[in-house]
Amino acid sequence: MINNKVLAIILGGGQGSRLHPLTEERSKPAVPIAGKYRLVDIPISNCINADIKRMFVLTQFNSASLNRHIKDTYHFSFFSSAFVDVLAAEQTPGNKGWFQGTADAVRQSMHHFLRHEFDYVLILSGDQLYQMDYELMIKAHKKSNAKISIATIPVNAKDATGFGILKADEDSIIKSFVEKPDASLLPDWTSEVSDEMKAEGRNYLASMGIYIFNRDLLIDLMADDSTIDFGKEIIPQNIEKHKTLSYQYEGYWTDIGTIDSFFEANLRLTKDIPDFDLYDKSKRIYTRARMLPTTKVSGTTLNKTVVSEGCIISASKIENSVIGIRSRIGDESNLINTYMMGSDYYQSLEDVDNPNINTLGIGSRCFIKNAILDKNCSIGNDVRINGGKHLEDVETDTYAVRDGIVVIKKEAVIPNGFVL
Known part of the structure; x- marks a missing residue:
């Protein structure tokens, strides 16, 4: 051959x-x-x-x-x-x-x-x-x-x-x-x-x-x-x-x-029929085989959204977004035009309940639009991130803005009530 x-x-x-x-x-x-x-x-x-x-x-x-x-x-x-x-x-x-x-x-x-x-x-x-x-x-x-x-x-x-x-x-x-x-x-x-x-x-x-x-x-x-x-x-x-x-x-x-x-x-x-077809067996895309549980969704409206394995989602609505492996999204949160990369590991229930430890994923009552969330982020409760052309390019220790897209950095911790 x-x-x-x-x-x-x-x-x-x-x-x-x-x-x-x-x-x-x-x-x-x-x-x-x-x-x-x-x-x-x-x-x-x-x-x-x-x-x-x-x-x-x-x-x-x-x-x-x-x-x-x-x-x-x-x-x-x-x-x-x-x-x-x-x-x-x-x-x-x-x-x-x-x-x-x-x-x-x-x-x-x-x-x-x-x-x-x-x-x-x-x-x-x-x-x-x-x-x-x-x-x-x-x-x-x-x-x-x-x-x-x-x-x-x-x-x-x-x-x-x-x-x-x-x-x-x-x-x-x-x-x-x-x-x-x-x-x-x-x-x-x-x-x-x-x-x-x-x-x-x-x-x-x-x-x-x-x-x-x-x-x-x-x-x-x-x-x-x-x-x-x-x-x-x-x-x-x-x-x-x-x-x-x-x-x-x-x-x-x-x-x-x-x-x-x-x-x-x-x-x-x-998209309903994406240009890059991950579902074509003859053009399969390979990656690391992970033994992850199924994704669990509770009370969430999903529209044009791709959800990976091992997620726990209780959001209100997720639209036009890609949700990565092991993602956790809390109650009453809304995501629009967002790529959430997910997490490399799960936290124990003890860590999730510990107020002194930042919980991986997105907390409750958050609004996130036009954003990329890198791996292992901790987004607190009541956080509002509204990306768009109205934002100027900037970089801080926890996030950057590029062409109106908000990028939350890997392992960043965004506190409760943060607004951008």
């Missing part, structure tokens, strides 16, 4: 400053998503579904929780060559620095990759939400005899100015590239797309940051240590030198780069 000749490399990204404070104590791939998963579960699951089972995850910031999640989650047979390994930036005699960019991260880790047999390297991002069949992309790469393949997604003129745009011929071979083009240049950058995409005005091919390289070419390219980034240097410098295929993807895809995009991606899961 061709997939046995593929090695997958998942790039964990940098410090994740645009996702701060969610990345204050964890790397970007370890950020919880959809109530029970981590961002890194998305590319790993896509690989497993495509029968690609040799994966490296490259990271350098706050990698402890990511290491723990992968160690506890991805177990393969002793008689299999499958693995998911985390490689953090490491000092060696030949290099004493951090990863300087995506290509530099791969270059610094090449000695680990070369211990394995492979013909193709699949390079993925650890902070995107999508369900792609990589096997189809690999087959297209091999069939075209390309040296490089780039996954592309058709976008409209408004979005095109924020992406690297590629121009492909009628055989889907990329001929040129421009980074975030000015709107005045766009008429010269249309490519051949499907009739459905044309009808939506999506005539421009944006790079998704997903690449396939032939082994020998990647080794040659990594020998030049003057290039540190795939999207800004490696790809633009090599599409005219080496046959490069555009593999068009027309499904749902979003880059989880900011608090706003992260928030929107989670809340879109509450």
